[in-house]
Each structure stands twice: as C-alpha cells, then as structure tokens.
Amino acid sequence: MKYTCLFLDLDNTVYDFSASSREAYSEVYRAMDYDRFFPSFDAYFALYEPRNAELWTLYNAGRITKEQLNAERYLHPLRMAGVEDAGQISQEFFRRAMEVLPTKGILVPHALDALRYLRPRYRLYILSNGFTELQTRKMQSAGIAEFFDGVVLSEDVGINKPDRRLFDHALRVAGIPVAEALMIGDDFAVDIVGAHAAGWDQMYYNPRALTGLLFAPTYEIRSLADIRCHL
Numbered sequence: 001m002k003y004t005c006l007f008l009d010l011d012n013t014v015y016d017f018s019a020s021s022r023e024a025y026s027e028v029y030r031a032m033d034y035d036r037f038f039p040s041f042d043a044y045f046a047l048y049e050p051r052n053a054e055l056w057t058l059y060n061a062g063r064i065t066k067e068q069l070n071a072e073r074y075l076h077p078l079r080m081a082g083v084e085d086a087g088q089i090s091q092e093f094f095r096r097a098m099e100v101l102p103t104k105g106i107l108v109p110h111a112l113d114a115l116r117y118l119r120p121r122y123r124l125y126i127l128s129n130g131f132t133e134l135q136t137r138k139m140q141s142a143g144i145a146e147f148f149d150g151v152v153l154s155e156d157v158g159i160n161k162p163d164r165r166l167f168d169h170a171l172r173v174a175g176i177p178v179a180e181a182l183m184i185g186d187d188f189a190v191d192i193v194g195a196h197a198a199g200w201d202q203m204y205y206n207p208r209a210l211t212g213l214l215f216a217p218t219y220e221i222r223s224l225a226d227i228r229c230h231l
C-alpha cells in the first residue's frame with residue numbers, strides 16, 4: 001500500500017462537532033434561562049455560529065489567542081442582544097459548555113464504519129487544531145479513541161494547521177516519510193491546503209459539494225463511506 005499512516009482531522013471529519021456543539025449549547029442555553037435575552041435558541045445560535053467561524057479563521061492563522069477566541073465567541077451574541085454584565089454571563093456559559101460538550105459523542109455519518117475499515121490497514125492519527133482539554137474526552141465519549149495510534153494537537157505543539165511545520169511534526173511523531181502520509185479533513189483551507197503545502201497527499205471530505213477550490217486535492221469524497229473506493 002502507498003500509505004502507511006492516515007492523519008484525520010477530528011471535528012466535522014470524524015466527530016460531528018456541529019451537531020454536538022448545537023446540542024450542548026442548547027442544553028446550557030436552557031439551563032441558564034437564555035430565553036430572557038433571546039427569542040429562541042435558534043436566534044442565539046444564528047448570532048453565535050458565524051462569529052465563531054470568523055474567530056476560528058483568525059485563530060488558525062495565529063492572529064488571536066485561544067483565550068480571545070473563547071471569550072469573544074460567547075460574548076458576541078449577548079453583546080448583540082444588548083445584555084448588561086455580558087462578560088460575566090458569557091464566562092459562565094463558556095464554563096458550562098466546556099463541561100457538557102465533550103459528553104456529546106455524535107459522529108459524522110459512516111465515521112465508525114470507516115474507522116473499522118481503515119484500522120486493520122493503516123496506522124491512524126488525529127491531527128487537529130482543537131483544544132487539548134476537549135479532544136481526548138470527545139473521542140472517548142464517541143467511542144473512537146481505540147482506533148488511533150496517536151493524537152497530534154496544534155495546542156500541544158504551539159503551531160496551527162495550515163502551517164506546514166505542524167505537518168512536518170506529525171511525520172516525525174509517526175516516524176514516516178512524507179510519501180507514506182495522507183491527510184483526511186473537511187476544512188479545505190486548513191486541512192487540505194496545509195497538507196498540500198507540506199507535500200502530503202490529501203483527501204478532502206466535502207459533504208456540501210463546495211466548488212471553486214484553489215486546486216484539485218488528491219482525492220475528494222462526499223461521504224466517509226466513499227473512503228473504501230480510494231483506500
């Protein structure tokens with residue numbers, strides 16, 4: 001086989017972070033009686049989600065810190081709603097959310113079948129920009145930790161994807177040459193561009209069929225069930 005090690009992004013590639021976070025935040029929203037600030041959870045989330053995506057882009061580029069990301073993304077909806085003492089309230093929301101989120105073990109469709117197929121054939125690693133205190137707990141709650149030989153987290157290294165230095169570090173962790181590595185991820189700008197710049201082959205998980213890509217990845221799939229067609 002051409003590849004000996006597969007490196008998978010975790011959030012929204014294997015672990016359904018979108019569904020898990022929405023469920024967790026809805027639970028905290030109700031517990032903290034956020035209906036006093038917003039007409040509905042959907043109204044809250046409509047403010048939170050786009051700002052969160054913007055902040056993650058800045059974080060991945062090294063333009064803001066983890067602390068700035070976590071403070072601003074929970075503060076923004078309250079600020080937009082004109083809530084007084086928003087800082088203190090948002091900090092409590094963040095604290096509760098970080099307790100609840102890792103317990104939501106929701107996987108991307110076909111993720112478990114894909115891991116069962118890949119595990120006997122390749123060494124598997126997580127390569128993620130997610131936070132150290134959450135990623136392992138999320139994998140455990142989803143029942144997938146046993147599939148992986150290791151976890152490479154940007155926070156532990158101090159370098160975020162798409163910086164090629166994190167990909168170089170991952171090769172050293174696995175002890176393999178670049179030709180034996182494949183990156184599988186859902187974020188083109190972070191996972192696929194980063195791997196390409198580091199000289200890796202890439203598999204772009206593109207369930208929304210996004211177009212206008214900067215280049216054609218080595219492989220492109222719409223469903224994790226399609227992995228079998230290429231590997």
